[in-house]
Amino acid sequence: MNDDVRKYIYGALTVFVVGVLVWVGFLFVNACGFSLACNRGASSVDRTPVPTLLPANLPVMQGGETTASDQCRVAAIDLLGAWVEAGSPETDAFQFIDVNGQNCESTFDEVKPLFIESNLWYSGSRSCVTCHGADVAAASAQLDLSTYAGIIAGSRRANAESNGTDILGAGTWESSLLYDFVMTDKAGVSGHDDIASNLLIFAGKALPAPDPTTTPSPVVEATATPTP
């Protein structure tokens, strides 16, 4: 190879490398100035909103006062129980006591996702409606948990028009089929063999402290025992 060509190639390479270095240097100085203690490249902290059903399994903050938020924290199972004990209202609010002993109020809107969301009761859990879906004939136990009407109509329904077995224990939570099938492991029943969960969720909002001059309204006591 002829020396001129070699010089030409080396020259071009040098110009390229120097160009890249200058460019990187330019970007750095542009972003950071002449400081080496600059961390503009560090990824920024994401602020995540707190969804209503965020599982709140983190330990309670020590020494922390209750936060400014008026959301309540409750075991999902206790929220279900309070709803059933209140006569399972479709739109009316029902009350419950949250894990911090506050009086709280919620509606069916916050109960419904417990049946519909997957990955909720425990990591990787299937939603109830994957098996207990809107097609009554095809649904496990002919139970449709996808709508309020379906939940009320119960299980073992002959068809989409008829009611079946009440799963809500006629308003007595602990004697309900729902309680039984959500609280107790049913070995061999897929979807119920590992369902018992002490999931805590954010739900409802705190009620103002009861006025001592008026009679306090009755509140359903949360009683579920967390399973190990």
Ligand code: HEC
């Ligand atoms: C993988 C499928 C599957 C999932 C997911 C599932 N189930 Fe079931 N469920 C069944 C089957 C199957 C039965 C019937 C068991 C039997 O015949 O004893 C049943 C029975 C029930 C029953 C009793 C009905 C009756 O009359 O015996 C209730 C209540 C119930 N499920 C509620 C739920 C709830 C609430 C969820 C969600 C937290 C859920 N299921 C998730 C499959 C499932």
